[in-house]
Amino acid sequence: MTASLLQRRFATLGPYSPLFYDEPLEFVSAAGVCLTDSRGEQYLDAYNNVPQVGHCHPRIVAAIAEQAGRLNTHTRYLNNRVVDYAEQLLSTFPSRLDKVLFTNSGSEANDLAFRMVRQATGASGVLVSDFSYHGHTSYLAGLTTGLRTGERLAPEVRPIRIPDLDRTTLSESELLSQSLEEVDAAIDSLNAGGFGVAGFLFDSLFSTEGLNSLPNGYISAVIDRVHAAGGLIVADEVQSGFGRTGTHFWGHQRVGAQADFVTLGKPMANGHPVGGVVTSSHMLDQFGPVNNYFNTFAGTPVSAAAGSTVLSILQDEQLPEKAVLLGAEIKEALELLGEEYSFIGPIKGAGLFFGFEIFADDSRQTPSPERTKRIVEAMKSNKVLISRIGRDDSVLKIRPPLVFKSKHADQLLESLRLSLKEV
Ligand SMILES: Cc1ncc(COP(=O)(O)O)c(C=O)c1O
Structure with a gap:
């Protein structure tokens, strides 16, 4: 069989x-x-x-079935359930991150986030881990370093080696300064190449890399450098989000990061295809007026029912x-x-x-x-x-x-x- x-x-x-x-x-x-x-x-x-x-959680199954049996349209009609879900989701973030755009996958979320990042900064240069995966669109294939792709690394991408205390003979402070020197060099190279610094994209667990043990202060030091160079921070929560790391609902908070964009996927609706980009009004206001972003299947009432029930279960079952x-x-x-x-x-x-x-x-x-x-x-x-x-x-x-x-x-x-x- x-x-x-x-x-x-x-x-x-x-x-x-x-x-x-x-x-x-x-x-x-x-x-x-x-x-x-x-x-x-x-x-x-x-x-x-x-x-x-959990697989086939009865509350998720019931929520999807109930909403699918009643109404499923797209975001060009008003729908209570979708707005309720957006409010519920945003309540898990600090108040400055007050807007969400729905997508169908983590790839779409990262792709969309970087459209917004490039428009907000006017730059195109990207820092990304030298062994990572953030999605399969042609833009993201150009910055994929941890999976085989036919596309070459895009010229505006600078891979940086993420330090791992478990894989070094250096002391923590030596490893930290060596890794930050690499970040400085990557930023200099992006500026010298005329790309400028648009952003840093990272998964705070560094799961593709092998769950690196970071030197204390590494992520916040990278973020400071990227911000100082005019770039923005995209925290990819596809692996680390929705309570996975336990102590923090969002993985980037565990490593002390403040993100300008947070991208969501995988566990967001327990298997129903839902993703999203969470950002601030300020960032959305740079993107919205010049882009008619619309996504047929993203943010439907059925997706909202599934996503909202995930959040409720995470809370109710602690x-x-x-x-x-x-x-x-x-x-x-x-x-x-x-x-x-x-x-x-x-x-x-x-x-x-x-x-x-x-x-x-x-x-x-x-x-x-x-x-x-x-x-x-x-x-x-x-x-x-x-x-x-x-x-x-x-x-x-x-x-x-x-x-x-x-x-x-x-x-x-x-x-x-x-x-x-x-x-
Ligand atoms: C960290 C990370 N970001 C983004 C993606 C892409 O998500 P999707 O497969 O939903 O497009 C993945 C998928 O494995 C991932 O692990």
Whole structure:
């Protein structure tokens, strides 16, 4: 069944669309943190962040069905539900960020944010991490550094290496000043090239990079430099937002950043395609009068119903607060596990997003993508879903829906124990 489905998929979608695992999984249903495949096998989801409040949450299903059964139009008609949602969403931000534009995806959100950034600054130069992904539009392909793309890096993009205290022999202050010198050089180069500095785009978890442990003060120092050069800050919350990091509802707040634009996606509507750009009236007033921004499917009443219910569930079920507590428990258990296996690097991440690097041997000099892949496959055999990230594809990526509980953490850890033993 799965084999013939795979053939039919290759025949129709082509062979290039990525699939997880040597033998892909075919899921047929899900609830909470549990997915069931076509053979009736159950898997614990310790990977997916889109179903932030759990797969097929009954309140989301009901809200979508109820609104879809009543009315679904676009934003060129007035609709109470859409405005209610905009108010609810904006209430999670500081008051200066008081406007939202809806999109259908994180890519669209970043693309739109940079249209606004370029118009507000009159500049085009962009600083971005040298191993990152922010979306698939042709503009964003020109600033993609962490994924294969046919497009070249755009001439107005300067990739900067994001420091990682776990991957250096330098002291924290040495690493900080070395990294900031790189930022200064990138800004100088953009100015020398006549591009000016339009903005800095970053994911505060640096998840594609492998969950870097930043030197204290790094992000605020970059932001100061970018602002001083006339640029603006775009915080990409596609990975780190909606309570993922626990202590802060928005990930950029955890690293002490003040953003001019915040871009949203993935968990925003628990799987229904919703994204957005949050910014200030001042920024919108530079963009709005000269651009008739309209987006057919973005900000529909059904999308608003889904998005609004996500926010309500996060609050009612206190999921960010629980992510802090359970996150600390899991981190501690992972650290104990790390003491048993010397080929494991330090435990990284925040809230309910963890990673740790897998090395070729106990000297921990050489990252091992092969061994990391074997662990991910072994976890699958042990019925737990995780993945891997990082510039060497050697950091295990553990990022469950926020409705993960202690009993699920026990299962995750038991499966990790078994899988680490196997490799
Ligand atoms: C940090 C980040 N930004 C943007 C995107 C793009 O979002 P989408 O796939 O919804 O276009 C992704 C997707 O993986 C992402 O991880």
